[in-house]
Amino acid sequence: MLFKYFLFSIFVLSTRLLPIQAAYSCDPAACVAPNCFCASTDPPGNIPIDQVPQFFVLTFDDAIQADSMKAVNALIGGRKNPNGCPITTTYFTQTMYTDFGMVTDWYAAGHEVADHTMTHPNLPGEVEITGNKLALHAFSGIPYKKITGFRAPYLNYSIGMLQTLAKLGFTYDSSITASPGDTYWPYTLDFGVANECWTSICDAAVKLPGFFEFPMYNVLGDNNVEYSMDPMLSGDPEVVEKWLVSNFDRHIQNKKAPFGLYLHPAQLVPQAGRPDPGPQITHYNNFLQYALSKPNVYAVTYSQVLAWMKNPVPASQLKDHPAFKCDVPKLGTEICNGLDDNSNGNIDEGAKQQCNLPTASFSTCYNCPSDIPSPGDPTPKRVSQNRFEVSDSCDLLYWDPIVGKCLCQDMSCAFTDLSSVNGTSTSGNSGSGGSSGSGANGNSTNPGQASNAWKVESESRVAIGVIGVIISLICGTLV
Numbered sequence: 001m002l003f004k005y006f007l008f009s010i011f012v013l014s015t016r017l018l019p020i021q022a023a024y025s026c027d028p029a030a031c032v033a034p035n036c037f038c039a040s041t042d043p044p045g046n047i048p049i050d051q052v053p054q055f056f057v058l059t060f061d062d063a064i065q066a067d068s069m070k071a072v073n074a075l076i077g078g079r080k081n082p083n084g085c086p087i088t089t090t091y092f093t094q095t096m097y098t099d100f101g102m103v104t105d106w107y108a109a110g111h112e113v114a115d116h117t118m119t120h121p122n123l124p125g126e127v128e129i130t131g132n133k134l135a136l137h138a139f140s141g142i143p144y145k146k147i148t149g150f151r152a153p154y155l156n157y158s159i160g161m162l163q164t165l166a167k168l169g170f171t172y173d174s175s176i177t178a179s180p181g182d183t184y185w186p187y188t189l190d191f192g193v194a195n196e197c198w199t200s201i202c203d204a205a206v207k208l209p210g211f212f213e214f215p216m217y218n219v220l221g222d223n224n225v226e227y228s229m230d231p232m233l234s235g236d237p238e239v240v241e242k243w244l245v246s247n248f249d250r251h252i253q254n255k256k257a258p259f260g261l262y263l264h265p266a267q268l269v270p271q272a273g274r275p276d277p278g279p280q281i282t283h284y285n286n287f288l289q290y291a292l293s294k295p296n297v298y299a300v301t302y303s304q305v306l307a308w309m310k311n312p313v314p315a316s317q318l319k320d321h322p323a324f325k326c327d328v329p330k331l332g333t334e335i336c337n338g339l340d341d342n343s344n345g346n347i348d349e350g351a352k353q354q355c356n357l358p359t360a361s362f363s364t365c366y367n368c369p370s371d372i373p374s375p376g377d378p379t380p381k382r383v384s385q386n387r388f389e390v391s392d393s394c395d396l397l398y399w400d401p402i403v404g405k406c407l408c409q410d411m412s413c414a415f416t417d418l419s420s421v422n423g424t425s426t427s428g429n430s431g432s433g434g435s436s437g438s439g440a441n442g443n444s445t446n447p448g449q450a451s452n453a454w455k456v457e458s459e460s461r462v463a464i465g466v467i468g469v470i471i472s473l474i475c476g477t478l479v
């Protein structure tokens with residue numbers, strides 16, 4: 001695998017040295033918001049730049065499990081946006097090694113759950129993408145219509161993959177990187193791809209109306225070398241903090257394209273044989289403190305940014321924007337919905353089931369499967385049948401899976417999910433009931449296994465970085 005990426009790196013870097021002319025061309029007269037957005041460094045909405053919010057997208061990749069959530073909470077815990085709401089982030093979640101009950105908690109806390117395939121393969125097919133949605137819906141209760149984004153494992157996208165995502169009804173992809181020279185706001189692919197043109201993708205006749213690419217904005221480090229995910233791995237954390245500050249300043253002092261920080265939480269989990277992640281966490285936190293203290297900076301999910309782009313308002317009105325509210329249901333009694341409904345300091349006490357399978361264990365509110373969800377069978381038959389699957393007419397925040405009842409009382413929480421995994425509308429499913437009991441205590445998922453997927457991705461990036469430095473030394477600069 002490493003050798004393959006070594007060759008890929010040489011290809012990538014050699015093509016970057018060639019003066020390729022981007023073929024992207026968008027007609028603003030034919031591409032009109034809110035359905036179409038040309039790739040542009042300018043924000044939408046003709047709002048005075050000092051009243052354009054500076055969005056900060058903090059994203060996490062791979063499995064959601066106890067160790068990764070601990071690392072995530074060390075970064076986001078207690079932080080608030082200027083409207084008083086907790087900051088929100090996007091987790092590109094894979095099925096493998098994920099604790100489904102923790103995904104429920106993540107969603108209930110207002111964060112976004114996006115798709116990152118079931119088993120993290122290179123160039124995934126449709127089954128890997130839809131299987132992940134099926135499993136996250138069945139065992140975490142996430143409504144299909146809320147899983148709208150995708151990131152390719154290893155960021156290895158293809159035109160076919162983008163076409164598949166659009167066909168399946170996804171709203172956006174975020175796998176393509178942007179350099180300081182093409183720091184575009186998110187744009188729809190009505191007129192094709194506008195980033196990473198050195199791969200020739202901008203020449204491709206890919207036209208996906210209304211489907212967004214949300215670029216991953218590279219961090220510019222010393223000697224004009226660019227970095228993408230996990231930037232603290234690329235230098236002394238104290239130095240990388242300075243890179244992050246100068247890159248954030250470049251965004252907020254210019255056209256305020258969203259700023260991104262893209263992390264693998266597994267990298268921030270202490271592990272034998274690796275450096276102590278403590279300094280990385282410290283300097284990420286220093287940077288977050290700096291960035292989020294600037295005026296009108298909102299750390300929000302990808303979907304919130306896209307909702308603002310379709311309905312842009314000045315930062316002073318953002319607290320009234322429907323996509324930026326943070327109302328939490330006040331139910332009074334505890335149900336299995338990822339929230340502390342009775343305000344006793346515990347989430348779902350005694351309500352989550354613990355599923356202990358031969359090679360994995362995890363929690364869920366929605367009946368343990370008899371086998372691990374896999375591409376061959378994303379939703380295996382349930383061991384117990386005493387929980388009701390979330391209804392398509394109720395958000396999981398209000399759904400009592402034990403009683404099979406929606407506790408939403410008025411129009412403010414009305415909800416309908418008519419989407420399906422293959423992009424077609426459906427009248428959907430209702431709950432299914434049954435008998436039998438739930439499991440007992442279990443062990444958490446093996447963190448060593450969980451970091452495997454990240455490890456390969458990391459190795460490829462190290463290879464790219466090393467070759468990049470060598471070539472930049474030879475050429476005097478890296479283009």
Ligand SMILES: [Zn+2]
Nearest residue numbers: 061062153154
């Ligand atoms: Zn990944």
